[in-house]
Amino acid sequence: MITGKPKQGGNVVTTLNAAAQKAAFDGLSKQGGKGAVVALEPSTGKILALASYPSYDPSSFAGNSLGSDTTNWNKLQKKNDPADPTLNRALRETYPPGSTFKVVTAAAALENGLYKSADENTNSPLPWIMPGTTTPLKNEGNIPCKDATLRTALQYSCNSVFGKIGADLGNAKMLAEAKKFGFDSEQFTPVRSNASVFSDKMNQSQTALSSIGQFNTAATPLQMAMIASAVANDGKLMKPYMVDKLQSSNLDTVTQTEPQELSRPLSSQNAQILQDMMQTVVEKGTGTNAKISGVKVGGKTGTAQHGVANSANPYAWFISFAKMPDGSSPVAVAVVIEDESANRDDISGGGLAAPIAKNVMQAVINSKK
Secondary structure, three states, rough: OOOOOOOOOOOEOOOOHHHHHHHHHHHHOOOOOEEEEHHHHOOEEEEEEEEEEOOOHHHHHHHOHHHHHHHHHHHOOOOOOOOOOOOOOOOOOOEOOOHHHHHHHHHHHOOOOOOOOOOEEEEOOOOEOOOOOEEEEOOOOOOOOOOOEEEHHHHHOHHHHHHHHHHHHHHHHHHHHHHOOOOOOOOOOEEEEOEEEEOOOOOOHHHHOOOOOOOOOOOOOOHHHHHHHHHOOOOEEEOOEOOOEEEEEOOEEEEEEOOOOOEEEOOOHHHHHHHHHHHHHHHOOOHHHOEEEOOEEEEEEEEEEEOOHOOOOEEEEEEEEEOOOOOOOEEEEEEEEOOOOOHHHOOOOOHHHHHHHHHHHHHHHHOOO
């Protein structure tokens, strides 16, 4: 029938959770530095929140006025705004993940049979000298890392223990485990996410540094959320996606996205061991700022060095998941904060990033009540 009326468009229904998205942006804007948040539903891979800060209003150059559109677009470019608000930090920026990467190293240790449980002694000396060097791999402060168990090493974030694990396993086994979590592959959500990096052809000392999230290791916030998600989902990594369905103008579903398994980075048994270890980090380790009453929260903090001779302010990381009393895991989160203005000694994943992750997880949990 010809009506003369404009043709109605269809709908794109996203997976985003409005409350989680608001919590992510509110947390980043309150922090004031640059950063990003990604939240996933572990059982499906749905992206529940995807926030990059600073951001911008796309309607300011939406084609309403050629002159003002051009002016507003130019204002956002990095040469005019060093904060680079058009950069999607959640998908397109890779950062050294710091100690959050120790979750991957712990998974590699368990999967390769280096240790059988969270409470097995790792026989790690202190100091631990990196192979082929006379340099000890230092820990932050006076923490109980000598011969620590895996649980204690993750709780206190022992560089010496996880560096030794990486060196003992070797580059090939560490690379294989990182790839199972998604490293070295672009992701399409359908928006493209840059590939995260774990290098090959490294010697033992380089592998040790990479295994604590330094050297050449670099990850997007999406990638780090995928790591937390796979652990929470009993070792099964689901493909992240942001479009739930496409609808016609009469709201009929044209296409529906079906959840898709990407890989199995670790067995269900080892995933549950790692869940327990990460819960210890939140209960009595470096991640206590992410505690949620009545919910088991697992997490890992990271304070990643960067710049020439580590001269720049470090990045603050936190990755986490929530476990409900029925055993389900509704959300896994990654938060990274860049804050050049903060006092260097005040920057930590537990201090800056964990509270944001907590609020995002809480928003998802509350929305399901």
